[in-house]
Amino acid sequence: MEEMVITAEIRKEKGKSAIRKIRKQGYIPAILYGKDTSTVMLTIFEREWKRLSKNLKKTSILKMQLKKNGQIEDLSVMVKAIQKEVYKDNILHIDFLHISMGRKVEVEVPIHLTGQAKGIVNNGVVEQHLRTIVVECLPVRIPEKIDVDVTELDIGDSIHISDLSRAYPELKFLEHPEVAVVTVIPPETGEEARVEEETEKEEA
Known part of the structure; x- marks a missing residue:
């Protein structure tokens, strides 16, 4: 993958009028901070950012x-x-975090389900509880996404954070190990929830 490069300049001006002027000149105000970095106000070129x-x-x-x-x-x-x-x-504004490639960082990673669950044959419904998950790892270990294979899940089965920890030992998951990521639920569960919701609306 091609390296992603952004050019930035230090910004001394602050305040609403200064920010409006910066934007009119084709720049976006930004800020840079980090564990061992003093907070710095920046500007970046809007056209470069859009690309x-x-x-x-x-x-x-x-x-x-x-x-x-x-x-x-x-x-x-x-x-x-x-x-x-x-x-x-x-x-309007962008926050950048300065990282060290030799120090672990916390990052939010999307969860991507793969495969077709066994329970679907019996009209089960795949219910995804988490769409993203926060992990801690070295920057070079940051995954683009977390793949979760649901193929073996039957009705009533779940995949938990503890299962992801075993599949991705290089990552530290910051959710509780017993939190469910995805579950295959019985078909009537989804229908009952829908009917109950409609009943509550009618009674309101």
Whole structure:
């Protein structure tokens, strides 16, 4: 995969009027912070961000080229938060986390179900309880996604965090081991829940 590079400049101006001026000039205000990094206000070029963000994922590690004192400092960063304008896709602000490739980080990773559960043959319903999971690991170990194979699940069976820990020993899962990730439930369970919800609406 091609290395993702973002250029940033240190920003001294702050306040609403300064931020509006920055945006009119085609830049996005941002901030950089980290465990051993002083918080720094930045600007990044909006056009460059739009190009980069097309392939950006929650687990992506970027190379930030920070212009500082007439020189360029290369940093490894992750995007921690993106603030968007309400009802529009305009980016208002971005938070970057400075990471060390030799130090573990916490990151939210999407969960992806694979296979077809045995219970589906008996009209069971696959119910996914978690869509993402927070893990702790070295940056080079961050997975793009957590694959969870549901093939062997029959009605009433579940896969728990403890099962993922055995499948991914290089990751530390920050949820309780007994938390269910996915369960195959009986078909009437889903129907009963729907009828109960409709009844409550009629009585309200």
